[in-house]
Amino acid sequence: MAPATLIENAFVLTVDAQRRELPRASVLIEGSTIVAVSTDPIEAGDAVRVDGRGCVLTPGLVNTHHHLYQWITRGLAADHTLFQWLTTLYPIWAGIDEEALHAAALGGLTQLALSGCTTTTDHHYVFPREGGDLLGAEIAAAAEIGLRFHPTRGSMDLSEKDGGLPPDTVVQTIDEILAASADAVARWHDPSRDSMLRIALAPCSPFSVTTDLLRESAALARELGVRMHTHLAESVDENTYCAEHFGSTPLEYMESVGWVGPDVWFAHGVEFDDAAIARLAATSTGVAHCPTSNARLGNGICRTRDLVDAGVPVGLGVDGAASNESARMLEEAHQAVLMARARGGPTALTTRTALELATRGGARVLGREDEIGSIEPGKLADLVLWDLSTVAHRDIDDPVAALVLGAIPPIKASWVQGIQVVADGDLLTIDTEQMTTAVATQHRRLLDKAR
Numbered sequence: 001m002a003p004a005t006l007i008e009n010a011f012v013l014t015v016d017a018q019r020r021e022l023p024r025a026s027v028l029i030e031g032s033t034i035v036a037v038s039t040d041p042i043e044a045g046d047a048v049r050v051d052g053r054g055c056v057l058t059p060g061l062v063n064t065h066h067h068l069y070q071w072i073t074r075g076l077a078a079d080h081t082l083f084q085w086l087t088t089l090y091p092i093w094a095g096i097d098e099e100a101l102h103a104a105a106l107g108g109l110t111q112l113a114l115s116g117c118t119t120t121t122d123h124h125y126v127f128p129r130e131g132g133d134l135l136g137a138e139i140a141a142a143a144e145i146g147l148r149f150h151p152t153r154g155s156m157d158l159s160e161k162d163g164g165l166p167p168d169t170v171v172q173t174i175d176e177i178l179a180a181s182a183d184a185v186a187r188w189h190d191p192s193r194d195s196m197l198r199i200a201l202a203p204c205s206p207f208s209v210t211t212d213l214l215r216e217s218a219a220l221a222r223e224l225g226v227r228m229h230t231h232l233a234e235s236v237d238e239n240t241y242c243a244e245h246f247g248s249t250p251l252e253y254m255e256s257v258g259w260v261g262p263d264v265w266f267a268h269g270v271e272f273d274d275a276a277i278a279r280l281a282a283t284s285t286g287v288a289h290c291p292t293s294n295a296r297l298g299n300g301i302c303r304t305r306d307l308v309d310a311g312v313p314v315g316l317g318v319d320g321a322a323s324n325e326s327a328r329m330l331e332e333a334h335q336a337v338l339m340a341r342a343r344g345g346p347t348a349l350t351t352r353t354a355l356e357l358a359t360r361g362g363a364r365v366l367g368r369e370d371e372i373g374s375i376e377p378g379k380l381a382d383l384v385l386w387d388l389s390t391v392a393h394r395d396i397d398d399p400v401a402a403l404v405l406g407a408i409p410p411i412k413a414s415w416v417q418g419i420q421v422v423a424d425g426d427l428l429t430i431d432t433e434q435m436t437t438a439v440a441t442q443h444r445r446l447l448d449k450a451r
């Protein structure tokens with residue numbers, strides 16, 4: 001068990017139910033859990049002491065949408081629409097294998113950890129025949145880095161020849177997908193309170209999977225007690241596809257196949273209309289808002305204000321690094337504010353709401369609001385101590401403004417499950433130089449394979 005740790009004299013943004021902000025407070029971690037939060041001195045015996053002066057302590061950020069494999073295909077199809085971008089990249093992604101995914105995941109997870117993320121999901125949906133144990137490779141990477149991980153067993157079964165978007169090389173049969181999904185849950189899913197690893201099922205998008213796969217994946221997920229995730233309402237082209245193929249909007253289609261409820265979350269939701277927002281709220285279906293990716297692909301701006309006002313569970317997501325080359329978690333809070341205000345004016349999203357979406361909002365989307373997402377006794381010790389003493393931050397008096405509107409501050413320390421992962425801006429858990437070399441090698445290898 002990790003030694004007790006006392007973080008002292010930090011500005012603590014609890015993001016708890018009262019949204020308490022404690023200018024000079026201490027937090028005591030014992031084992032995996034926060035045991036005390038106080039503005040009075042905490043008796044901590046021989047706990048390791050961390051000086052939080054000049055720093056702000058937040059809950060660890062929760063990333064609700066990613067495609068880690070894309071770390072090794074950044075910067076391609078830079079000026080394309082979503083459908084053009086996908087059809088350009090599918091043939092390259094068709095070469096992904098265990099080795100490539102392991103390196104890519106280490107790269108993407110490092111970027112997340114160094115931008116304040118302590119829990120991330122991943123939507124892995126490309127399973128080429130010769131790829132090997134792909135989910136196992138990214139699960140190993142997350143364990144090496146030490147992040148709490150919610151990977152999804154993604155899937156595609158509708159290729160171009162059957163009216164879908166992807167080529168034959170990257171789709172599987174329903175039987176293969178369902179067997180692999182059940183196997184992934186049996187091998188890895190840990191439903192316990194302090195779980196570091198939970199699996200969800202995630203057919204890719206309305207234009208890359210069959211209706212049967214959606215129905216059967218939902219039935220299997222509910223039988224196994226795991227969550228469900230997919231891309232939805234991301235672009236106008238997807239609206240057109242759903243209108244032409246199903247005679248409905250994306251959400252009407254998903255609802256018709258059992259895909260709404262508190263165990264479902266959708267990535268993007270740019271195109272949700274008033275009726276969709278009302279249905280999402282009524283069914284407690286979650287949304288992963290990915291502002292940078294939506295802008296990078298020119299898809300538009302999600303109606304965050306309306307989703308939040310309606311009571312929809314909303315978290316933030318960096319999305320894959322092929323559509324968000326930066327893929328830094330705190331940056332999504334910044335972008336969420338900018339995009340909401342570009343769409344809805346200066347009051348459309350406050351900096352504090354953006355911080356909430358990045359923390360307790362994401363925890364709710366992943367069904368972990370009782371365990372992570374705020375700083376309070378009894379919650380798991382997933383914490384980030386941001387150094388606001390730099391020239392970029394120290395004269396911004398409001399720490400939330402400094403964090404959400406300012407440059408991404410260095411991380412003095414972060415903890416996942418009470419174990420320190422980052423110290424003074426560097427990962428403690430892996431050799432980042434070695435990782436950088438492996439990423440470059442795998443990037444080259446994957447592009448060469450596609451030639």
Ligand SMILES: Nc1nc2[nH]c(O)nc2c(=O)[nH]1
Nearest residue numbers: 067204205208231319320323
């Ligand atoms: N932003 C993204 N949208 C997608 N839709 C789909 O089917 N795949 C993707 C993806 O990788 N990124």
